[in-house]
Amino acid sequence: MKIGFLGGSFDPVHFGHLIAAQDVLEQFHLDRLFLVPAAQAPLKPNDVQSTIEDRLTMLQAATEWDRRLEISDYELRKGGISYTVDSVRHFKAQYPQDELFWIIGGDQLPLLHRWKDISELVQLVEFIFLERPKHPVKPHVEIDGLRLHRCDGHLIEISSSQLRERVKNGLSLHYFCPQKVIAYIESRKLYR
Ligand SMILES: Nc1ncnc2c1ncn2[C@@H]1O[C@H](COP(=O)(O)OP(=O)(O)OP(=O)(O)O)[C@@H](O)[C@H]1O
Numbered sequence: 242m243k244i245g246f247l248g249g250s251f252d253p254v255h256f257g258h259l260i261a262a263q264d265v266l267e268q269f270h271l272d273r274l275f276l277v278p279a280a281q282a283p284l285k286p287n288d289v290q291s292t293i294e295d296r297l298t299m300l301q302a303a304t305e306w307d308r309r310l311e312i313s314d315y316e317l318r319k320g321g322i323s324y325t326v327d328s329v330r331h332f333k334a335q336y337p338q339d340e341l342f343w344i345i346g347g348d349q350l351p352l353l354h355r356w357k358d359i360s361e362l363v364q365l366v367e368f369i370f371l372e373r374p375k376h377p378v379k380p381h382v383e384i385d386g387l388r389l390h391r392c393d394g395h396l397i398e399i400s401s402s403q404l405r406e407r408v409k410n411g412l413s414l415h416y417f418c419p420q421k422v423i424a425y426i427e428s429r430k431l432y433r
């Protein structure tokens with residue numbers, strides 16, 4: 242089986258994430274795709290504003306009807322800083338016979354060489370990246386053994402930080418993320 246993992250803070254989840262997930266599922270013929278919310282993403286410790294519970298609830302609300310998208314709460318249960326290598330060791334033990342793919346936005350590529358235990362990580366998973374508008378994919382530091390694939394995705398210019406800023410400025414989130422996520426953000430008064 243081919244299994245993909247899209248890790249992130251999902252603060253909040255938006256259509257950029259969901260379309261990226263679908264693009265990769267389709268183009269790489271994945272059998273399963275897990276969204277993996279981080280307890281604390283290593284390189285942006287101060288950006289996340291909502292609790293683990295809120296971010297997980299929004300992800301569930303966004304995907305509960307879609308059997309193709311699964312959520313792994315492994316990093317949330319583990320807590321602390323969510324290093325991908327720790328999660329991938331766990332997933333590799335769980336799915337020893339399968340091909341594992343870690344999905345990232347192109348903005349992550351220049352930082353990849355700084356990820357924890359990257360030389361072990363590249364042995365355990367293949368990487369798939371998607372370009373993002375306004376984030377030109379820069380040449381990245383060569384990483385020995387990196388298996389890197391490009392997904393020809395839809396180039397959706399949405400980011401979680403942009404949506405948090407919109408809420409703060411009293412602007413609507415309509416058409417940026419699923420209606421149920423918007424209703425949850427309003428009911429919990431998030432990002433104000
Ligand atoms: N619009 C998008 N298109 C493609 N990939 C995306 C998009 N938005 C996020 N990603 C990727 O999804 C993963 C998780 O993203 P994350 O949850 O940090 O959201 P974000 O929108 O990048 O957040 P922020 O604006 O707070 O930095 C990252 O690898 C990121 O590059």
Ligand SMILES: O=C(O)c1ccc[n+]([C@@H]2O[C@H](COP(=O)([O-])O)[C@@H](O)[C@H]2O)c1
Pocket residue numbers: 247248249250251277279281282283284285323324325326349355356357
């Ligand atoms: O393992 C690392 O060192 C590492 C460094 C930076 C980012 N990541 C992972 O990349 C994913 C996206 O991170 P971010 O910063 O865009 O929320 C998320 O799953 C992080 O855990 C992982």
